[in-house]
Amino acid sequence: MEKILEVKNAVYEYRNKYQTVKAVNDFSFEFERGKLYAVVGKSGCGKTTLLAMLAGLDVPKEGSVVYKGKDTKEMNLDKYRRDDVAVIYQDYNLFPLLTAIENVMYPLHLKGIKDKEAKVTAAKMMDSVGLDSAFHKRLPSMLSGGEQQRVAIARALAAKADVILADEPTGNLDSENGKNIIGILKKLAHEEGYCVIVVTHDSEISADADEVLSMRDGKLVTKQEDKVN
Amino acid sequence: MRYGITNILRSLPKSIALVCAAMVLTLSICIISQSIVTQTQSLEDVYSEYIIETVITDQFCIEETNLAMNSKYYNIISQNLHGIRDYITDIKIRSSFSSNYTYMFDDKVERELGGSVVGLTYLPDEEEFKHEFNLMPLYDESILLDSRPSCIVPKRMMEDMGWEYYTVRLRYDKQEENEFVEFNIVGTHEGPDNIYCSYESFNDELTKGTVSIYSFRFNLINSKYTGEVAKILKFYFIEPSIVGAIRRELNELKILFRYTFVMPKGNLDDVVKPIESDIRKLKIAEPFLFVLSVATGLVVSFMSTKNRKAEFAVMRSLGTGKAMVFFEAFFEQLLLCLTGMLLGIAVFFAIYRQNAVLVVWKIAVFFVCYMSGTAISVLNVALVNVMKIMKANE
Ligand SMILES: Nc1ncnc2c1ncn2[C@@H]1O[C@H](COP(=O)(O)OP(=O)(O)O)[C@@H](O)[C@H]1O
Ligand SMILES: [Mg+2]
Numbered sequence: 001m002e003k004i005l006e007v008k009n010a011v012y013e014y015r016n017k018y019q020t021v022k023a024v025n026d027f028s029f030e031f032e033r034g035k036l037y038a039v040v041g042k043s044g045c046g047k048t049t050l051l052a053m054l055a056g057l058d059v060p061k062e063g064s065v066v067y068k069g070k071d072t073k074e075m076n077l078d079k080y081r082r083d084d085v086a087v088i089y090q091d092y093n094l095f096p097l098l099t100a101i102e103n104v105m106y107p108l109h110l111k112g113i114k115d116k117e118a119k120v121t122a123a124k125m126m127d128s129v130g131l132d133s134a135f136h137k138r139l140p141s142m143l144s145g146g147e148q149q150r151v152a153i154a155r156a157l158a159a160k161a162d163v164i165l166a167d168e169p170t171g172n173l174d175s176e177n178g179k180n181i182i183g184i185l186k187k188l189a190h191e192e193g194y195c196v197i198v199v200t201h202d203s204e205i206s207a208d209a210d211e212v213l214s215m216r217d218g219k220l221v222t223k224q225e226d227k228v229n
Numbered sequence: 230m231r232y233g234i235t236n237i238l239r240s241l242p243k244s245i246a247l248v249c250a251a252m253v254l255t256l257s258i259c260i261i262s263q264s265i266v267t268q269t270q271s272l273e274d275v276y277s278e279y280i281i282e283t284v285i286t287d288q289f290c291i292e293e294t295n296l297a298m299n300s301k302y303y304n305i306i307s308q309n310l311h312g313i314r315d316y317i318t319d320i321k322i323r324s325s326f327s328s329n330y331t332y333m334f335d336d337k338v339e340r341e342l343g344g345s346v347v348g349l350t351y352l353p354d355e356e357e358f359k360h361e362f363n364l365m366p367l368y369d370e371s372i373l374l375d376s377r378p379s380c381i382v383p384k385r386m387m388e389d390m391g392w393e394y395y396t397v398r399l400r401y402d403k404q405e406e407n408e409f410v411e412f413n414i415v416g417t418h419e420g421p422d423n424i425y426c427s428y429e430s431f432n433d434e435l436t437k438g439t440v441s442i443y444s445f446r447f448n449l450i451n452s453k454y455t456g457e458v459a460k461i462l463k464f465y466f467i468e469p470s471i472v473g474a475i476r477r478e479l480n481e482l483k484i485l486f487r488y489t490f491v492m493p494k495g496n497l498d499d500v501v502k503p504i505e506s507d508i509r510k511l512k513i514a515e516p517f518l519f520v521l522s523v524a525t526g527l528v529v530s531f532m533s534t535k536n537r538k539a540e541f542a543v544m545r546s547l548g549t550g551k552a553m554v555f556f557e558a559f560f561e562q563l564l565l566c567l568t569g570m571l572l573g574i575a576v577f578f579a580i581y582r583q584n585a586v587l588v589v590w591k592i593a594v595f596f597v598c599y600m601s602g603t604a605i606s607v608l609n610v611a612l613v614n615v616m617k618i619m620k621a622n623e
Binding site: 052057094095097107159167 | 231540616
């Protein structure tokens with residue numbers, strides 16, 4: 001499989017007046033297209049920080065994050081976030097005053113796609129996560145958690161990124177909805193060829209993942225190959 | 230931009246509150262500046278309607294000495310010392326007195342007439358007469374004007390002469406046969422009540438008042454200049470407050486301080502003071518309103534954006550540039566502020582109708598103040614650290 005995202009000896013520190021916390025410490029890994037990765041570990045071990053670096057929210061202090069052979073340090077991070085990666089959050093992070101379909105259209109508008117075309121594409125994306133036109137005009141506050149998370153996934157898909165990052169996407173969902181979301185993510189990796197990286201506590205995701213990355217104190221400790229593949 | 234408009238429309242109550250804030254402030258600024266304009270106008274009206282006639286007279290107020298006012302004082306005006314001409318108008322040097330004079334035309338006819346009015350008593354604008362006006366050079370104590378002195382002669386005399394003379398020779402003292410001085414004829418009279426001259430004020434000035442009063446007087450162009458004019462006059466004359474005191478020093482013209490000026494202000498102060506104090510208060514209030522605008526802009530947009538940090542962080546995480554996020558947030562506030570301003574101005578015009586005076590620069594200053602307040606709080610949310618977006622999850 002094609003290597004798409006590579007982390008090389010990445011170090012990330014949080015500094016405040018009193019201390020410096022090495023949240024990610026000498027982390028190295030290569031991510032490939034078409035695979036679902038699960039990142040697991042105790043709370044505070046640096047999973048979210050790792051994901052943030054992959055999402056291009058910041059760059060590592062030392063080492064590098066390399067996307068398709070290019071160091072994110074040398075890239076325009078705004079453009080990277082707009083075109084190359086998409087993030088799904090535990091608490092969905094939809095725009096509260098935009099309707100479901102408008103939320104999905106947002107990244108399309110960002111890319112300069114015209115309204116009409118954006119609408120068609122957004123509808124298609126919503127369809128692919130199982131939300132029909134009845135959901136289009138609803139505000140996030142009128143959707144269940146599972147539905148909101150699906151809108152968030154549709155929004156992530158609309159960006160046409162190669163990499164989908166998710167930080168505990170099922171954390172706020174009941175098990176049925178969680179399963180549903182996992183199903184979608186799995187399908188995206190295996191059928192559509194996305195590189196999907198999920199931070200999770202959910203053992204079900206870990207079970208379904210192609211690879212499980214276990215972290216401790218900012219370091220990668222084990223890498224288990226999924227038994228099925 | 231689309232995002233901003235959608236947001237405004239979908240959070241209407243909040244938007245209306247913001248619009249109202251901007252509207253109320255705009256309206257207050259409009260009303261205060263309107264009040265300043267109208268108060269200033271009424272002050273100007275009072276000042277321009279109030280005629281202050283300044284009179285310069287001899288300190289001792291004796292008839293004879295009154296007549297002896299030194300013509301050098303005329304220099305103050307003719308040479309525009311201290312720029313006094315900028316402040317005064319209707320300059321008059323007035324003297325009318327009865328005496329017996331001998332007139333002579335062309336060395337031929339000599340007539341003696343009683344009760345004549347002699348002397349030009351008004352200093353008109355140059356173009357009002359064909360010839361120049363200067364004080365008679367050798368007559369330091371004269372009240373007669375013109376390089377060749379002017380005078381007004383009895384009408385009957387001119388009729389006798391067939392209106393053909395423009396100059397006349399006049400003898401002051403009957404004893405001294407050769408003491409004739411030549412005058413330009415600038416008008417005729419039939420006694421002190423009927424004087425014909427090319428300029429009406431002549432007539433007015435010459436016929437008004439009692440005989441034998443000599444004064445050097447003028448009006449202020451605008452009564453608001455009392456201070457300025459008094460300051461200039463103090464160089465030459467004794468100021469009203471110390472009338473009675475005898476000053477032995479010389480004034481700027483190297484003449485003994487001897488004449489006093491009187492500048493009766495009447496009840497001008499009573500009328501003007503309250504208006505001035507009103508204006509002063511309004512002008513103090515005004516900058517506060519601008520400061521208030523900054524504060525309001527800041528607080529109002531802070532309140533309306535403080536819960537939206539996550540929203541802007543999401544924008545950033547989706548790849549919207551920093552500047553664009555700032556612009557989106559700022560644009561919303563801008564739109565609300567502009568709407569409020571327009572409404573405020575509309576209400577203002579509805580209240581004041583055709584009397585409304587909109588001081589555009591003040592509105593502009595308000596706008597800048599308000600928006601800079603807004604910008605501060607918008608910056609605070611728009612330039613959110615994107616890493617924080619992940620933290621919201623925990
Ligand atoms: N903004 C921050 N300032 C200081 N320390 C932080 C900050 N964010 C996270 N950390 C610390 O960094 C470490 C890793 O955090 P995080 O990546 O959020 O862990 P996880 O997602 O695995 O729970 C933790 O010890 C946490 O306390
Ligand atoms: Mg986390």
